[in-house]
Amino acid sequence: MYSWMKNVRQVEPYVPGEQPKCTDLIKLNTNECPYPPAPGVEKKLKEFKVDCLRLYPDPEASVLTSAIADYYQVKQEEVFVGVGSDDVLGTAFLTFFNSEKPILFPNITYSFYPVWASLYGIPYETPKLKEDFTIRKEDYFKENGGIVIANPNAPTGLEAPLSVIEEIVAKNPDVVVIVDEAYVDFGASSAYPLVEKYDNLLVVQTFSKSRAMAGMRIGFAIGNSKLIACMNAVKFSYNSYTMNQTTLALGVEAIKDDTYFKETLSKIMATRERSKKELKELGFSFPDSRTNFIFASHKKVKAKKIFEYLKSKNIFVRYFNQPLIDNYLRITIGTEEEMDRLFANLHAFLDE
Amino acid sequence: MYSWMKNVRQVEPYVPGEQPKCTDLIKLNTNECPYPPAPGVEKKLKEFKVDCLRLYPDPEASVLTSAIADYYQVKQEEVFVGVGSDDVLGTAFLTFFNSEKPILFPNITYSFYPVWASLYGIPYETPKLKEDFTIRKEDYFKENGGIVIANPNAPTGLEAPLSVIEEIVAKNPDVVVIVDEAYVDFGASSAYPLVEKYDNLLVVQTFSKSRAMAGMRIGFAIGNSKLIACMNAVKFSYNSYTMNQTTLALGVEAIKDDTYFKETLSKIMATRERSKKELKELGFSFPDSRTNFIFASHKKVKAKKIFEYLKSKNIFVRYFNQPLIDNYLRITIGTEEEMDRLFANLHAFLDE
Numbered sequence: 001m002y003s004w005m006k007n008v009r010q011v012e013p014y015v016p017g018e019q020p021k022c023t024d025l026i027k028l029n030t031n032e033c034p035y036p037p038a039p040g041v042e043k044k045l046k047e048f049k050v051d052c053l054r055l056y057p058d059p060e061a062s063v064l065t066s067a068i069a070d071y072y073q074v075k076q077e078e079v080f081v082g083v084g085s086d087d088v089l090g091t092a093f094l095t096f097f098n099s100e101k102p103i104l105f106p107n108i109t110y111s112f113y114p115v116w117a118s119l120y121g122i123p124y125e126t127p128k129l130k131e132d133f134t135i136r137k138e139d140y141f142k143e144n145g146g147i148v149i150a151n152p153n154a155p156t157g158l159e160a161p162l163s164v165i166e167e168i169v170a171k172n173p174d175v176v177v178i179v180d181e182a183y184v185d186f187g188a189s190s191a192y193p194l195v196e197k198y199d200n201l202l203v204v205q206t207f208s209k210s211r212a213m214a215g216m217r218i219g220f221a222i223g224n225s226k227l228i229a230c231m232n233a234v235k236f237s238y239n240s241y242t243m244n245q246t247t248l249a250l251g252v253e254a255i256k257d258d259t260y261f262k263e264t265l266s267k268i269m270a271t272r273e274r275s276k277k278e279l280k281e282l283g284f285s286f287p288d289s290r291t292n293f294i295f296a297s298h299k300k301v302k303a304k305k306i307f308e309y310l311k312s313k314n315i316f317v318r319y320f321n322q323p324l325i326d327n328y329l330r331i332t333i334g335t336e337e338e339m340d341r342l343f344a345n346l347h348a349f350l351d352e
Numbered sequence: 353m354y355s356w357m358k359n360v361r362q363v364e365p366y367v368p369g370e371q372p373k374c375t376d377l378i379k380l381n382t383n384e385c386p387y388p389p390a391p392g393v394e395k396k397l398k399e400f401k402v403d404c405l406r407l408y409p410d411p412e413a414s415v416l417t418s419a420i421a422d423y424y425q426v427k428q429e430e431v432f433v434g435v436g437s438d439d440v441l442g443t444a445f446l447t448f449f450n451s452e453k454p455i456l457f458p459n460i461t462y463s464f465y466p467v468w469a470s471l472y473g474i475p476y477e478t479p480k481l482k483e484d485f486t487i488r489k490e491d492y493f494k495e496n497g498g499i500v501i502a503n504p505n506a507p508t509g510l511e512a513p514l515s516v517i518e519e520i521v522a523k524n525p526d527v528v529v530i531v532d533e534a535y536v537d538f539g540a541s542s543a544y545p546l547v548e549k550y551d552n553l554l555v556v557q558t559f560s561k562s563r564a565m566a567g568m569r570i571g572f573a574i575g576n577s578k579l580i581a582c583m584n585a586v587k588f589s590y591n592s593y594t595m596n597q598t599t600l601a602l603g604v605e606a607i608k609d610d611t612y613f614k615e616t617l618s619k620i621m622a623t624r625e626r627s628k629k630e631l632k633e634l635g636f637s638f639p640d641s642r643t644n645f646i647f648a649s650h651k652k653v654k655a656k657k658i659f660e661y662l663k664s665k666n667i668f669v670r671y672f673n674q675p676l677i678d679n680y681l682r683i684t685i686g687t688e689e690e691m692d693r694l695f696a697n698l699h700a701f702l703d704e
Contacts, residue, residue: 003526004552007451007497008582011589033406042402045598050394053567053602054385056560083435086591099359112590119590145359174355200356208408215405215597230360237363238464238471239438245567246397246598250405 012115020316026341028332029316031183031293033212035267035335038260040253041213045246052245059240060232067252068220072192077225080232081251083242085182085206085219089148090116092202092221095234096176097122099145103175106135108324110154110180122146129153133287135160140168147172150180152188155320155330157289159188166191169198176227178202183291185210185261187269192222199224209292210265211254218243218251268292272333278343279331282350292333295325301350303327309349315342364467372668378693380684381668383535383645385564387619387687390612392605393565397598404597411592412584419604420572424544429577432584433603435594437534437558437571441500442468444554444573447586448528449474451497455527458487460676462506462532474498481505485639487512492520499524502532504540507672507682509641511540518543521550528579530554535643537562537613539621544574551576561644562617563606570595570603620644624685630695631683634702644685647677653702655679661701667694 020027036042065079072079082088093116097103100123105113107126117124127139133156140147147168152159169177169191177200179191184205192203202223208214221231235242243251272289279286279296286296298306307319307329318330333339372379388394417431424431434440445468449455452475457465459478469476479491485508492499499520504511521529521543529552531543536557544555554575559565573583587594595603624641631638631648638648650658659671659681670682685691 002551002576002578004448004528005578005582007448007527009447009450009586011585027407030408032408035406036403037405041405045400045402046398048397050397051388053389053393054387054564055379056382056384056566057569083594083596084591086593090590095361096356096359098361115590175359176356199354212406214408214593217409217593217596224354226354226357230357233363234361238442238467239436241438241566241569242435244435244569244596244599246602247596250598 020314025314025316026334026338027316028334028338028342029318029330030214031209031291031332032214033209033264033268033292034333034338035212035264037212037250037254038257040257041250044249044253048246048249055245056241057243057245057248059236061243061248064218064243064248064251067255071255071258072222074192074195074222075225078195078222078228080221080223080228081243082219082235084208084217085180085204086112087217087242088204088219088221089178089180090119091231091235092176092178092204093117093122094120095231096202097146099175101143101145103146103148104140104144105148106153108133108153108156109150113148133158135164137164137167141171144172144175146175147177148180149177150182151191152183152290154182154291155293155295155318155325155328156287157183157291157293157295158287159290162189162191166194169194169201173200176200176202178204180204182206183209185265186272186290186292188290195223199226202227207251207254211261212264213251213254216247216250216254218247218254268333271336271339275331275333275339278339282343282346294331294333295328296331297328298350303329306346306349310342310345313345315345372666377666377668378686378690379668380686380690380694381670381682382566383561383643383684384566385561385616385620385644386685386690387564387616389564389602389606390609392609393602396601396605400598400601407597408593409595409597409600411588413595413600416570416595416600416603419607423607423610424574426544426547426574427577430547430574430580432573432575432580433595434571434587436560436569437532437556438464439569439594440556440571440573441530441532442471443583443587444528444530444556445469445474446472447583448530448554449498451527453495453497455498455500456492456496457500458505460485460505460508461500461502465500485510487516489516489519493523496524496527498527499529500532501529502534503543504535504642506534506643507645507647507670507677507680508639509535509643509645509647510639511642514541514543518546521546521553525552528552528554530556532556534558534561537617538624538642538644540642547575551578554579559603559606563613564616565603565606568599568602568606570599570606620685623688623691627683627685627691630691634695634698646683646685647680648683649680650702655681658698658701662694662697665697667697
């Protein structure tokens with residue numbers, strides 16, 4: 001024991017995500033896109049002028065906020081960017097949740113919300129989802145210090161109707177409501193058009209799933225320009241330069257190719273719909289996913305057993321050893337070929 | 353006034369650094385390297401496989417921590433990396449300074465230290481530098497919650513002897529002592545060899561200055577493996593993926609080319625020594641810089657006037673409108689040609 005240890009911040013121990021090193025594997029455990037980024041990304045990378053790396057990047061990330069604003073037809077000052085949506089969400093928690101009242105988010109949702117709340121000393125309550133994993137909107141009508149809703153929710157994959165999101169935002173004009181839309185592009189409805197109507201709505205999205213750029217770490221938020229200005233003030237107060245030169249250049253290319261984006265999405269959604277049929281035939285049940293993953297439970301065989309069997313076959317899906325969801329597997333939608341191999345292995349294991 | 357504003361975190365307003373848009377300018381205001389990154393960086397970029405961008409980066413940044421460990425001949429588990437040294441320093445503050453006692457850093461030093469202290473609720477005291485801008489080591493021998501020393505110091509450019517740093521570290525075994533060595537490569541002595549002897553020493557460096565990679569945002573720390581493990585635990589607890597795929601790949605190339613690194617440093621140091629002579633002839637005085645900038649004051653003409661004149665000539669240096677240092681200019685060492693133009697303009701203005 002070192003004597004300086006007494007002043008060290010105590011945190012929950014980190015459980016690293018599985019980073020299998022073998023080569024012939026199927027990785028369906030972290031909701032990455034099975035297809036490469038837009039072709040413009042590669043072109044831009046090859047043309048990139050390395051000499052500019054000696055200079056600090058634009059702290060305001062203007063080329064990227066501008067490209068995102070163009071794509072979503074909002075104003076540039078309504079866009080905030082960060083190092084993945086984790087950075088954007090963390091900054092939003094730090095900026096907006098400085099109240100004595102608890103913030104609210106569902107008891108089953110993205111696991112980082114309680115982490116950021118603890119990090120920044122924010123009290124929180126976690127209303128229970130219904131049995132079918134849907135949100136009970138009335139749980140969010142009581143006094144609170146802010147609200148966070150992942151929509152579609154993780155890891156369930158379920159979408160709350162936009163009308164429910166709007167009602168929650170409308171009933172809470174005195175606090176900021178964050179809608180975390182990491183998976184919205186796979187067939188769900190985004191709340192971002194509502195930012196013109198509600199100054200307390202912050203919509204957060206990411207380039208990591210639908211735009212195949214998990215490796216570049218780009219997340220963004222769309223909200224009223226005053227909300228965004230508050231986030232920028234906080235961010236600039238402690239770290240001005242976070243988005244590097246390559247991220248800015250490649251991010252622009254990833255967002256501007258709408259044709260490629262739509263093609264990628266429709267391939268993934270077609271594979272997802274086919275996967276739903278296959279899983280049903282195999283004896284799985286699951287909430288109706290609007291994401292690039294399916295959260296599935298088998299009627300007879302325990303999730304953990306299936307997880308371990310697949311792993312032994314070099315197929316990695318996600319298993320959460322947690323109350324309420326410990327009999328579910330979160331299966332990322334891969335390519336058709338990857339899913340073929342998954343289903344063949346599931347048949348071999350479950351049909352015996 | 354929006355009603356959600358009451359819960360918004362209050363921060364010091366951000367004063368953006370000057371990002372002049374004109375083309376024929378000389379930028380000597382942010383201590384960037386005037387030479388490009390190592391040739392291997394460009395080569396790696398051209399070979400980079402864009403398809404990997406769809407995947408999350410290695411959260412442990414192993415290729416980069418390994419390359420840094422190789423270069424400095426330390427163990428990989430003694431190296432921590434972050435998004436610029438600001439991220440590394442901020443994480444170190446959050447990790448190690450959880451005491452009721454104040455942390456200590458000089459009254460003239462890097463301006464982000466009080467910002468991070470405030471952000472994380474860390475009490476702090478700022479012992480005064482001597483008149484000649486040197487540290488009074490005895491100021492750091494009293495009870496405290498931690499110590500941060502920039503060495504060489506910013507913006508003065510002055511190096512404290514390694515023996516003074518060692519004495520401060522040795523007298524404070526119960527707290528972590530951070531030595532921020534952003535500028536150490538330009539002729540100063542690094543404390544990193546002392547990490548084997550002192551488990552409470554954390555040495556922080558950056559790729560932004562000497563390695564010409566400000567645009568990529570790479571900082572790192574070297575310390576006892578237990579110190580580094582504490583930082584990783586905190587970092588992973590709230591944001592696992594911060595170093596993106598291109599950063600990891602290009603960072604490795606930037607650090608492994610020692611020949612190019614040494615050549616760049618000796619060019620910059622030669623220009624600095626010549627610049628000291630020129631500035632002296634022009635009537636400036638300055639602490640003896642061991643960095644890539646000179647912190648200079650003119651015997652007759654106010655710093656602010658010189659700053660404004662140079663700006664009108666498209667030459668940007670840094671002026672701090674702050675008590676104690678408001679008659680100084682911080683002038684980054686550029687190429688020989690850039691410095692020629694600087695001196696010609698200074699002669700035109702000061703000799704008249």
